[in-house]
Ligand SMILES: [Fe+2]
């Protein structure tokens with residue numbers, strides 16, 4: 054596949070399909086995607102982890118890259134942000150709803 | 160207003176060593192605290208076994224961030240520390256496993272509080288990478304102190320036996336933890352303050368620590384050398400600290416480091432032959 | 438207890454009705470439910486000390502962190518499941534801290550020492566796969582509502598354990614050399630342990646209360662097939678040999694040894710040339726494996742003394 058460039062909202066859409074490895078909702082609904090920026094062929098994603106001790110960093114990075122590769126994005130930079138820190142308030146309405154239907158609270 | 164430093168490379172040489180020493184002392188202390196917490200699958204209630212495991216992970220997560228700064232120092236030319244127990248700079252009371260759940264509770268309250276006030280003193284740090292991750296760590300520590308407070312109030316309110324056992328456990332670790340917050344007027348303290356790495360001196364840290372621990376001591380009627388000045392409302396330390404043999408760069412009096420069984424767990428990181436990175 | 442007869446209850450369940458409260462249960466239903474939940478709770482709980490033993494040799498901060506995360510999850514799963522038992526009138530505290538080691542109902546595999554980080558990796562790949570297989574069934578099929586709902590979080594977390602195991606198994610095998618040899622050695626004793634996990638074959642035991650009450654939906658052999666169909670291809674893709682293969686004629690996985698066989702826990706070795714009867718297997722299970730007491734004690738060690746002190750004793 055030829056390298057293509059998605060615009061920012063298309064990247065957000067794609068990331069909405071990447072599930073948190075430990076929760077039944079997407080990274081976007083978890084509020085972990087802080088920012089997406091596209092410059093030429095380069096896609097930069099700012100990611101906030103829910104915990105400093107996140108044991109699944111490996112998997113999250115891998116899943117993001119795999120999902121975006123499907124769209125032809127190869128040049129992906131993922132940067133961890135701690136400032137501001139992720140908080141529960143960042144979980145989307147939809148995410149909250151899905152979690153509550155599973156009887157989960159965060 | 161002092162300058163900010165985007166990386167450890169930018170630190171003036173005059174304070175580099177002092178900053179490195181403190182960062183490594185925090186990293187090692189959190190690493191060891193994580194190992195200690197992780198040993199408690201057998202807390203007296205399952206909820207606390209789960210909490211202990213969660214707190215252990217937090218400590219590892221924090222130490223991972225501090226070790227990444229240590230790596231930057233090594234990149235900047237400071238010597239890599241040798242992987243031997245005597246080179247470890249963890250708070251002394253973490254050298255061995257806690258003997259009892261009471262010891263766990265005492266450390267949970269006192270050690271976590273000491274590390275927390277140190278983190279809080281980094282909130283406005285001139286060392287930017289440190290300043291950026293510190294709020295997240297402080298956020299995670301809230302739960303640790305709540306856990307300690309819950310157990311302290313249970314132990315001080317339930318029976319005289321549990322109250323006095325807790326008092327004894329706290330006494331055992333009291334001094335080394337207060338000393339760990341730094342020696343007043345030491346060269347390293349001056350360097351840290353001068354470069355704006357932390358915004359408060361060691362006695363100020365001790366006061367903040369007493370603000371955390373003092374109310375618990377008072378509510379629990381524990382006989383410990385800390386009291387509240389009824390006029391100023393300030394917490395006052397009721398004993399002087401013994402600095403004999405204190406090594407300010409290690410923040411320890413003894414240089415034994417973690418015991419053999421503990422160190423075996425750390426040594427695995429450097430002796431294995433698996434393709435795992437760090 | 439239910440005013441319904443056992444037969445009427447089974448008919449109701451057959452129509453897809455979910456049981457929510459003890460009032461709806463018959464004596465028989467409740468007994469079977471407690472039995473199956475106790476096995477799950479004890480398995481979750483005892484996996485924690487065995488994974489912890491292995492975590493002590495983790496080769497890096499990150500791998501130890503992942504191991505601790507798995508351990509915390511397992512303790513959490515145990516907690517959720519003992520809570521379900523408490524809701525059925527059992528005493529959770531007694532179940533965790535009051536029972537003797539041999540009274541715990543975890544499978545024989547969690548009575549064994551996990552001595553290296555590599556054994557943890559293979560345990561996550563094989564044993565947690567067994568867990569997912571066994572718990573995926575009630576998640577889909579169980580007639581007990583509270584259990585079904587509790588499994589959402591548990592299954593999701595188990596998937597993380599499994600992925601942890603599979604990813605590291607692949608990485609270590611790709612690296613080859615000593616790492617791969619260690620995986621093979623672990624697989625040699627852990628694979629047959631997983632096969633045995635699912636219990637007696639169907640031709641010896643088919644109709645159980647658990648199936649009749651639809652506490653679960655699949656038979657032992659069906660579950661074993663699901664497990665084999667995941668674990669055998671995984672192992673093969675890693676270049677790890679396991680004594681089983683897919684049989685084209687039967688269109689299912691078959692074992693390359695006569696099942697069941699004898700096991701020597703002191704050597705961690707299966708004696709493939711010594712087939713035994715199921716009675717002998719049950720006897721071995723009943724005698725418990727070498728780490729049963731050690732693991733149970735590591736959970737219970739401080740409970741009694743601390744509680745005595747807390748309540749004013751010495
Ligand atoms: Fe589990």
Ligand SMILES: [Fe+2]
Nearest residue numbers: 565568595598
């Ligand atoms: Fe698991």
